[in-house]
Amino acid sequence: MPYDVLIAPFAEFDFMRRALVGTLALALGAGPIGVILMLRRMSLMGDAMAHAILPGAAVGFLVAGLNLFAMSAGGLVAGLLVAVLAGVVARATELKEDASLAAFFLVSLALGVTIVSARGTNIDLLHFLFGNVLGLDTATLMLIAAISTLSLLVLALIWRPLVLECVDPGFLRSISRAGAPVHIAFLGLVVLNLVGGFQALGTLLAVGLMMVPAVTARFWARDISTMLAVAVGVGVLSGYVGLLLSFHAGVAAGPAIILVAGALCLGSVLIGPVGGVVRPLFPKQHLEA
Amino acid sequence: MQRVGWRFAAAVAMLVAGPGHAQQKVDIAASTTVLADLARNVGGDHVNVVSLVGPNGDIHSYVPSPADAKNLADAKLVILNGLGLEGSTAQFMRIAAKGAKVLVASDGITPLRLGNSPDPHAWQSVANAKTYVANIRDALIAVDPADRSVFEANAAAYLRRLDALDAEVKAAIATIPPQRRKLVTTHDAFGYLGTAYGVEFIAPHGVSTEAEASARDVAQIIAQIRAQKIPAVFLENVADPRLLERIARESGARIGGTLCSDALTDANGPAPTYVEMMRHNVKELVGALAG
Amino acid sequence: MNAQLQFRDLTLGYDRHPAVHHLNGAIASGALVAVVGPNGAGKSTLFKGIVGLLTPLAGRIELAGLKRRDIAYLPQVADIDRSFPINVYDMVAMGLWRSTGLLGGVRGKSAEIHHAIEAVGLTGFEDRPIGTLSGGQMQRVLFARLLLQDARLIVLDEPFNAVDAKTVADLCALVQRWHGEERTVIAALHDLDLVRANFPEALLLARAPVAWGATAEVLTPGNLLKARQMCEAFDPEAHECHIDVA
Numbered sequence: 001m002p003y004d005v006l007i008a009p010f011a012e013f014d015f016m017r018r019a020l021v022g023t024l025a026l027a028l029g030a031g032p033i034g035v036i037l038m039l040r041r042m043s044l045m046g047d048a049m050a051h052a053i054l055p056g057a058a059v060g061f062l063v064a065g066l067n068l069f070a071m072s073a074g075g076l077v078a079g080l081l082v083a084v085l086a087g088v089v090a091r092a093t094e095l096k097e098d099a100s101l102a103a104f105f106l107v108s109l110a111l112g113v114t115i116v117s118a119r120g121t122n123i124d125l126l127h128f129l130f131g132n133v134l135g136l137d138t139a140t141l142m143l144i145a146a147i148s149t150l151s152l153l154v155l156a157l158i159w160r161p162l163v164l165e166c167v168d169p170g171f172l173r174s175i176s177r178a179g180a181p182v183h184i185a186f187l188g189l190v191v192l193n194l195v196g197g198f199q200a201l202g203t204l205l206a207v208g209l210m211m212v213p214a215v216t217a218r219f220w221a222r223d224i225s226t227m228l229a230v231a232v233g234v235g236v237l238s239g240y241v242g243l244l245l246s247f248h249a250g251v252a253a254g255p256a257i258i259l260v261a262g263a264l265c266l267g268s269v270l271i272g273p274v275g276g277v278v279r280p281l282f283p284k285q286h287l288e289a
Numbered sequence: 290m291q292r293v294g295w296r297f298a299a300a301v302a303m304l305v306a307g308p309g310h311a312q313q314k315v316d317i318a319a320s321t322t323v324l325a326d327l328a329r330n331v332g333g334d335h336v337n338v339v340s341l342v343g344p345n346g347d348i349h350s351y352v353p354s355p356a357d358a359k360n361l362a363d364a365k366l367v368i369l370n371g372l373g374l375e376g377s378t379a380q381f382m383r384i385a386a387k388g389a390k391v392l393v394a395s396d397g398i399t400p401l402r403l404g405n406s407p408d409p410h411a412w413q414s415v416a417n418a419k420t421y422v423a424n425i426r427d428a429l430i431a432v433d434p435a436d437r438s439v440f441e442a443n444a445a446a447y448l449r450r451l452d453a454l455d456a457e458v459k460a461a462i463a464t465i466p467p468q469r470r471k472l473v474t475t476h477d478a479f480g481y482l483g484t485a486y487g488v489e490f491i492a493p494h495g496v497s498t499e500a501e502a503s504a505r506d507v508a509q510i511i512a513q514i515r516a517q518k519i520p521a522v523f524l525e526n527v528a529d530p531r532l533l534e535r536i537a538r539e540s541g542a543r544i545g546g547t548l549c550s551d552a553l554t555d556a557n558g559p560a561p562t563y564v565e566m567m568r569h570n571v572k573e574l575v576g577a578l579a580g
Numbered sequence: 581m582n583a584q585l586q587f588r589d590l591t592l593g594y595d596r597h598p599a600v601h602h603l604n605g606a607i608a609s610g611a612l613v614a615v616v617g618p619n620g621a622g623k624s625t626l627f628k629g630i631v632g633l634l635t636p637l638a639g640r641i642e643l644a645g646l647k648r649r650d651i652a653y654l655p656q657v658a659d660i661d662r663s664f665p666i667n668v669y670d671m672v673a674m675g676l677w678r679s680t681g682l683l684g685g686v687r688g689k690s691a692e693i694h695h696a697i698e699a700v701g702l703t704g705f706e707d708r709p710i711g712t713l714s715g716g717q718m719q720r721v722l723f724a725r726l727l728l729q730d731a732r733l734i735v736l737d738e739p740f741n742a743v744d745a746k747t748v749a750d751l752c753a754l755v756q757r758w759h760g761e762e763r764t765v766i767a768a769l770h771d772l773d774l775v776r777a778n779f780p781e782a783l784l785l786a787r788a789p790v791a792w793g794a795t796a797e798v799l800t801p802g803n804l805l806k807a808r809q810m811c812e813a814f815d816p817e818a819h820e821c822h823i824d825v826a
Binding site: 039160163164166167168169170171173174175176177221222223224227 | 653655661674
């Protein structure tokens with residue numbers, strides 16, 4: 001019976017195995033990025049970027065028609081451009097990064113809508129660009145895996161200055177000029193994961209698997225290494241349970257995965273050992289020192 | 290003779306109403322390319338037809354533009370499909386149409402059901418298309434009585450072509466062995482085609498292209514294809530094809546070509562007119578199922 | 581005198597309004613200098629100029645071959661995200677940047693890190709998140725990080741603000757230790773008794789230098805009064821400055 005419920009769907013159907021692998025790969029790369037975004041108070045960046053990629057996708061469509069590769073490449077370029085411009089402006093001026101990002105992504109969105117409507121087509125480009133986790137082909141799986149691998153490698157490379165930039169940017173500036181390039185590289189990773197995730201899995205899943213596990217992890221760890229591990233673990237668990245939910249209960253797969261992550265998050269807000277709501281209601285005797 | 294009479298009538302109209310009525314053609318705004326094509330065949334060169342949703346466009350994700358509002362306001366005749374195809378766009382069209390006559394082209398057709406609502410894709414049966422054509426003819430005559438005989442002649446000729454098309458479709462389907470007349474497609478748009486010609490269409494999505502399939506839906510379809518030995522799955526021209534490719538690969542069914550459901554293609558595509566769309570769809574069906 | 585720092589007609593400020601006006605002078609290698617002056621005298625501005633965070637409006641600073649990473653800087657209000665999940669040990673270990681670079685591990689350096697934490701009296705606090713530290717403890721952490729930076733020039737902007745007497749004494753001992761190791765230390769301070777007790781050299785600044793030299797000769801009642809009068813001089817309608825530089 002447990003086999004039928006927990007394992008049989010994956011043993012029997014190839015698309016379920018692919019969905020699981022794709023979700024795991026995404027959780028592995030996007031989880032750590034989400035943790036950094038959260039700690040930098042940029043948790044809403046994912047949603048902003050979903051809009052920022054529209055003009056790139058539209059230009060890709062104008063050039064090559066409904067071609068997934070061209071539209072993704074266009075989206076990637078537009079997303080990187082918006083992220084980098086926002087980052088550079090935030091560093092060169094008094095403007096905070098969120099404000100500069102808001103300005104750039106809205107302009108980008110407007111540009112995208114203009115391009116799409118100038119072409120006079122009513123095809124929902126973003127709908128086309130956003131894939132479905134149940135329809136993963138081998139090429140897309142390879143893409144997600146490659147993005148995940150690249151993300152982890154680059155994160156390992158820039159980890160120390162990246163953390164330093166979050167916790168004490170003034171100190172980083174006083175000892176090194178690495179701050180700006182590291183920040184830009186990180187924004188590049190964010191965009192890469194989002195665009196890759198969008199076309200493989202859909203917007204909701206890509207942004208959701210980036211941010212919700214990260215927020216959940218905040219309630220389980222005091223140090224960043226544990227936080228990363230928890231975020232990845234929550235992402236993986238949500239993917240597995242969410243797919244089972246979609247299989248047995250007939251819920252759409254992407255929302256099911258994020259709902260499971262959301263339930264884990266809500267549970268953590270309540271009973272998480274670090275700053276959870278319930279624990280202070282049952283105080284233990286304090287320690288001697 | 291007819292031309293002379295028409296010119297005379299137009300000249301009289303100009304004298305009576307001034308330059309504002311100097312247009313020689315009846316302006317028609319239709320919601321989709323299919324309706325626009327039917328109207329063109331009935332109206333001939335006496336009408337100007339615009340379609341709100343362009344070639345390859347999806348009525349389900351249509352957003353009205355000011356240019357569309359102007360086209361509607363300028364039109365003498367506005368053609369909707371009805372049966373819920375236009376959704377909230379129908380309301381926009383009725384309001385923007387101002388004084389124009391509004392025709393619901395599917396009037397008189399007994400709709401199939403899709404769950405609790407009627408299936409709007411009635412034109413996928415040629416017999417229904419003939420009803421559309423008759424409705425359009427009558428509406429055109431009501432709007433422009435002077436050209437009655439032109440419209441009647443055009444419609445009669447076109448209806449004969451549709452009769453021939455209907456026979457052609459039936460003959461083509463007959464070449465498919467009966468037990469192989471079933472397939473899977475993403476868009477639940479072929480209920481009329483299936484009912485009229487005896488082909489079973491199974492859809493992973495609901496009637497709207499916006500609904501997202503669950504893992505259970507996909508698993509059931511794969512299981513069904515395997516169990517019933519369904520020979521082919523079909524892509525169509527408005528929804529995400531990747532999910533369908535996955536289903537085909539996993540179930541062992543053949544991937545058919547692209548079926549046109551809601552929209553015609555542009556002139557370079559395989560289905561720039563209604564007749565060519567039906568021929569194209571049937572050719573794809575026979576190619577994938579007969580083999 | 582072997583000059584570590586040389587100010588040549590240095591003017592620093594914001595939006596063309598000078599906060600440090602036409603400063604000339606030198607700081608010797610190995611010197612221990614207190615920079616004293618009223619609020620708004622330009623002490624922090626001068627320090628930002630020295631560490632390269634602020635470009636001079638005029639004149640220049642010569643650093644005698646010092647690179648950016650040879651300079652350790654403790655700002656008055658550190659821009660530190662105290663809610664960031666990092667513990668004392670990792671925070672202090674950041675001081676090793678100069679020797680480890682971008683990728684180098686700190687695993688082999690744990691003795692050094694523990695030593696620095698011990699030197700500031702925080703042994704046992706290694707695993708505490710920085711968010712749980714008091715103000716004085718946080719200042720000790722930053723001093724431990726300075727220790728590991730192994731810098732030739734150390735710039736401290738009001739390092740003893742809002743810190744209790746015990747902490748001041750401990751941290752002052754570290755400053756003396758750096759002085760003994762012949763590092764150059766410059767610190768902005770407002771506790772004149774502390775300056776007299778610990779700093780052999782002082783610069784009294786009030787936008788322009790009022791006095792500069794041996795501490796006892798600089799911190800006279802006359803000079804201090806003069807500094808107080810010179811200070812508040814921001815004028816939104818100020819004319820362009822044309823002091824002739826010989």
